Amino acid sequence: MSEDCIFCKIIAKEIPGDILYEDEQVMAFRDIQPAAPIHILIVPKKHIPSINEVTEEDETLLGHLHIVAKKLAEKEGIAERGYRLVINTGKEGGQIIYHIHLHLMGGKKLITPKHL
């Protein structure tokens, strides 16, 4: 746990979150500033600031985030319609909270931006 990390505080239940799923390795809760009709964050309980800090040891954990996302997409009724999974890293990637989080977004046809 990192002292100043808001996601660590939600994981520790020191501050509230709209928690949808929890197991030994991960927690999932709704984004408080949704960018899509359905916008859920799936986070590892282990504090890893960004993808830049992951190692081979974290492979299963990173994969597990995606398995949980897939199950949440089914539960939210968007599996067939479709959805997007996003991990932002660093400033140019748009990362705001420096604790890895997988965005699950859906609920409408998502635009595919061009960054050119």
Add this chain to the structure above:
Amino acid sequence: MSEDCIFCKIIAKEIPGDILYEDEQVMAFRDIQPAAPIHILIVPKKHIPSINEVTEEDETLLGHLHIVAKKLAEKEGIAERGYRLVINTGKEGGQIIYHIHLHLMGGKKLITPKHL
């Protein structure tokens, strides 16, 4: 391998790709229609149509795609500046090729779209 899958054909080297990385499990090549200055696709060699079809057995493989993406971000010189990892699923998610692919995008400040 799936007969009609363009990514399976690149993996089998039946059609050319700008291949940047290859190991037993995954291959990475540049997107032929880049949506960012740096736009690389990291794909599992195993044909899995989308995240909707993954199982617990694929956890390590899914994590491995991300470890490879991290290393490619370093190699391309965008690790510190930042980058985005995206997996689109299904129609509303903007998936075009039905063989799982992790988009690694960077090289400029990426916009963060609102889908509301």
